[in-house]
Amino acid sequence: MRLSGKVAVVTGAASGMGKAIAELFAAEGAKVVVSDLRIETAQSVVTEIEARGGTAIAVAANVAKEEDVQQLIDSAVLQFGTLDILINNAGIMDNFVPAADLTDELWDRVFAVNTSGPMRTTRKALPIFTEKKSGVIVNIASAGGLHGSRAGAAYTASKHAVVGFTKNVGFQYASLGIRCNAIAPGGVSTNISTSITAPNPFGMERAMIGMPLNPRTGEPEEIAKVALFLASDDASFVNGTVVTADAGWTAY
Numbered sequence: 743m744r745l746s747g748k749v750a751v752v753t754g755a756a757s758g759m760g761k762a763i764a765e766l767f768a769a770e771g772a773k774v775v776v777s778d779l780r781i782e783t784a785q786s787v788v789t790e791i792e793a794r795g796g797t798a799i800a801v802a803a804n805v806a807k808e809e810d811v812q813q814l815i816d817s818a819v820l821q822f823g824t825l826d827i828l829i830n831n832a833g834i835m836d837n838f839v840p841a842a843d844l845t846d847e848l849w850d851r852v853f854a855v856n857t858s859g860p861m862r863t864t865r866k867a868l869p870i871f872t873e874k875k876s877g878v879i880v881n882i883a884s885a886g887g888l889h890g891s892r893a894g895a896a897y898t899a900s901k902h903a904v905v906g907f908t909k910n911v912g913f914q915y916a917s918l919g920i921r922c923n924a925i926a927p928g929g930v931s932t933n934i935s936t937s938i939t940a941p942n943p944f945g946m947e948r949a950m951i952g953m954p955l956n957p958r959t960g961e962p963e964e965i966a967k968v969a970l971f972l973a974s975d976d977a978s979f980v981n982g983t984v985v986t987a988d989a990g991w992t993a994y
């Protein structure tokens with residue numbers, strides 16, 4: 743059990759990678775706060791974890807709302823006594839909208855969830871981690887956080903910002919026993935494509951141009967294993983960096 747006794751908060755944990763991370767962490771002995779916008783689906787993840795002998799609670803939280811984030815981290819501490827691991831996983835796509843067609847509303851919505859969300863949860867968790875001189879943050883960024891045309895302009899910029907935030911937090915809090923890393927997944931088989939409701943034809947064509955280079959699509963469980971490594975003491979010397987998990991797609 744690599745996370746025995748640890749308390750972990752996972753955002754966006756009702757589906758996809760967040761769900762796989764919550765399940766794997768619980769199987770490795772962590773007490774998991776399964777958080778999502780969709781509380782009923784989060785609750786069913788908790789039920790599955792409990793059926794396998796794990797410990798978890800579901801907490802409804804929109805990471806774009808400060809009051810929800812406050813209540814999320816407070817619930818973890820209230821229920822389990824502390825916080826050890828924060829997984830910033832909740833994220834949304836942007837319909838491949840290119841820069842000329844961006845609206846303020848789309849830009850603000852994507853940044854609110856993908857970038858301000860991890861900032862808010864991190865800001866709330868750091869005083870807890872600083873006091874105990876230990877804590878781990880793993881941000882689910884994207885290949886789109888390292889490369890220019892894996893999605894639309896807002897998603898790409900929002901995930902590049904997550905990478906910068908990860909490096910800043912990782913370095914600045916390193917001497918306080920805190921680590922902060924990101925994962926940059928390539929294409930992973932999840933429900934995120936359901937958020938692509940009206941793809942922009944030009945933006946999608948420019949984004950899809952590199953898809954023939956993608957060796958394969960990944961499974962959420964493959965990302966969960968990388969998150970487990972980064973959250974565990976096995977990664978004690980890994981900080982302020984981004985681990986790409988994409989079958990080699992971005993290596994070309």
Ligand SMILES: NC(=O)c1ccc[n+]([C@@H]2O[C@H](COP(=O)([O-])OP(=O)(O)OC[C@H]3O[C@@H](n4cnc5c(N)ncnc54)[C@H](O)[C@@H]3O)[C@@H](O)[C@H]2O)c1
Pocket residue numbers: 753754755756757758759760777778779780803804805806831832833834835855882883884885926927928929930931932933934935
């Ligand atoms: N699937 C991919 O190919 C891929 C590739 C690279 C990066 N990512 C990133 O991985 C992360 C997880 O995505 P996924 O593919 O598992 O998607 P998913 O849609 O299967 O799961 C995302 C979950 O986040 C929740 N969510 C959305 N907005 C939220 C909010 N404001 N507050 C709280 N929860 C919210 C959704 O309800 C959903 O349960 C995202 O940050 C995404 O950008 C995905």
